[in-house]
Amino acid sequence: MTETSATAPAITELDFADQAKNRVQFGRDLVAGLRETGFIVIRNHTIPQREIEAMERASKSFFALPVETKTQYAMPEHHFQRGYSPFGTESAKDQDAPDLKEFWHVGRDTIPNIPPTPPVTENPAFDTAGHALFDAMDDFARTLMVSIGDTLDMTPDAMGEALENGNSILRLLHYPPMPKREGPSVRAAEHEDINLLTLLLGAEEAGLQVKHRTGVWLSIDAPVGAVVVNAGDMLDRLTGGVIPSTTHRVVNPSADRAPHSRYSMPYFLHPANDFVLDALPSCLELGGTAKTPITARNYLDERLREIGLAKA
C-alpha cells in the first residue's frame, strides 16, 4: 500500500469570493482542481457557520441516545436512504469487513417512492438542524455543480434542472471510540462516492485521507470553516472519466485519540432519479470514454446493493 508522504502534491484551494469576480474563471479552476487532485478546499462558502455548529451539537446528542431508540428510525426497506443506519450496516464496495460507523440520512421530502426523513421525537433540534443544513449545503453544492456544467458546455440550464428535484442526502456520521483495535475493519475503507459531488465540512478528529492521482495518500486537514469538495462516480460517468471520482478513506485513530468519537457530515449531491448519466460531448472531445447511458435511479440501486445498504 502506498504510504502518505510529506512531499505529496498540495490540494487545490479556491476562494468562493472569486466566483462573483469572474464566474468563468472560477468554473475553470473548479474543473481543473477536480481533474488534478479530485479534492478541493473552498473557503468563503455560503453555508452558515451557526447552522454547522447547531448540527454538530444536535448530532452528538442524537448519537448518544440508546441504540434501541435510534434503531426505531432504521428503514432497511428503503435501503437506509432516510433515517438511521446502525453500526456495521455499510461496507465499502468489494470489502467484506463492515465500516466502523453509524449514521443518519436526511433527504428531500418530495422524492417519489422514498418516505420523508423521520422526525426524531426525542431530539427535535436534530430535525431542525438537519433540514436547515441540508438546504444550505444543497444550495451551495448546486451552485458548484451548475458552474461545472457551464464549464463543460452543458446546454444552458440543463444541470440546474437536473438538480431541481435531486435525490441528494446529508449524512450525519458517528465513528465510535475504538478502545480495542482488533480485526480488519477501519472507520471507512477506501471507496469512491456514488453521487455527483460530495461536500464535507471539517471534522474535529483527523482520519480522512484522499488518494492523489499519483497514488499517494494525502491526509485532509481542511482549514476551519472551509468545505472540502470531491468528485463522485456519477460525475465520473457524466464526464466520461474526464473528472474521475476520488478514492478516499477514514483511517483508524492514533492510540491517544482512540478513546474519542469522530463525527462528520458529508453532503452527497445527486441529480433527479430520472436524469440519464451519459458522457457529455465536450468531455468526449477531451478524451473521455462513453459508457452505456443509465438513469441515476438505476445506477444508485446497483451501487446500494454493492455496499450492503440494499439487499441483492
Ligand SMILES: O=C(O)CCC(=O)C(=O)O
Ligand atoms: O467521515 C468522513 O470524513 C468521510 C466519510 C465518507 O467518505 C463517506 O461517508 O462517504
Ligand SMILES: [Fe+2]
Ligand atoms: Fe466517501
